[in-house]
Amino acid sequence: MYLKKALWAEGVAAAKASPESEAEQAPAATAVQELVNSLNRQRVYREVTLALKTGLRDARAEFSFLRVRGLRSLLKFLRSVAESDSTIQLFCQTQSLSELQVVPALFQHSLKEPEDESVENLDHIFGVEPLKITSPSTDAEVALALRVLEGCCLLHSESTALAHHHKAIPVLMNILSTRGVLEQGACLDALISIMLDSSANQMDFETCNGIEEVAELIRDKQGDENLRLKCGEFLLLLIGHVNGRERPPLAAIHEDVRRLLGEKSASLIWAASQFGSTLDPKERLTALHIQARRVLESLDLY
Structure with missing residues (x-):
């Protein structure tokens, strides 16, 4: 979704630059500008809803290649939405429908x-309704769907509740334990x-023994190194978020990490998870990569 500025909006801007008296034009200009802003908001909302309808139509298709096309469209749409607070707000409004x-x-x-989907009988051959x-889902489709899910939850907090309603944590833990590196990352x-x-999703993660699954992946020295680094980043972000929590869920996460990864690695993760609160986003991301690498090195020493 890449919006061009409306031609009539440019005309209004040009009209404001005319040499007539600003004092005489002020009330009329204000009214016109309010109208322009209102029309522009309506136009952007139509663009947002159209992009969603188009992407969702393909994302709900029966064939994987169509769903992949829809997911790519939705991912591109979410990246465009994230560039503006106003479009983020409009996207959040659409998610109530x-x-x-x-x-x-x-x-x-x-x-x-x-x-x-095995065929138990041949009634569909002689009936009116064809067999559906x-x-x-292909590996690429699952990975794209996970990226779209991530974007929705980051832009719209209520999407986490929708994910919980659809048992997101058990589904994702199954993907983490059975799929390939692309989907796992x-x-x-x-x-x-x-x-x-x-908190509901955190409780589900605890119930599914999620920390054990992540620890198993990061301990696997024969596994993909990038995936192990991603596991390190995951632990750093999660522990940094729940640090100091004394009540469930995830109140015992420090003890779990110490039991699964050892005292030295657990202490390093705890200390490193406190990094970068005053850094800008790019520096924070770089620091996260560096700390995840150190966590991996501490595990590989043993």
Whole structure:
């Protein structure tokens, strides 16, 4: 969604630069500007809803290649929305409408558990209704869906509640334990986005023994190094967020990490998780990568 400035808005701006008396023009100019702003908000809202409807139409399709196209469109749309506070607000408004909600569509299609579609009888051949077959989600589709889920939860906090309604944590933990590196990396980012401000999702993560699963991945010295680094970043972000918590969920996360990764690595993670609160986003991201590398090195020493 890339919006061009309306031609009539440019005309209004040019009219304001005329040499007539500003005192005489002030009331009329104010009224016209308010009208222009109102029309512009309506136009942007139409663009937002159109982009959502177009992306969701494909994301709900029966064939994987169409769903991938829809997910790419939605991801591009979310990146465009994130550039402006006003468009973020409009996106949040659209998520109160069930037909425009993105998260349910993800769990009903791309992130849906595969079902047994074996044909038990041939009644559909002789009937009016054809047999409906949905192609399974590919690795690329699952990874894209997780990125879209991450974006929705970061832009719209209520999307975490929608994710919880669709049992997001068990679904994502299954992806983390059974899928490939591409999906696992996207899954870790999505887990952070749906857990940071959601106690319900944090409780589900604790129930699913999520820390044990992440610890198993980061301890695997034969595993993909980038995935292990991503696990380190995940632990740093999560522990930094829940640090000092004395009540569930995740109240015992420090003890769990110490038990699973050892005293030295656990202490390093705890200390490193306090980094960068005064840094700008780019410096904070760089610091996160550096600290995750140190965590990995501390594990590889043993």
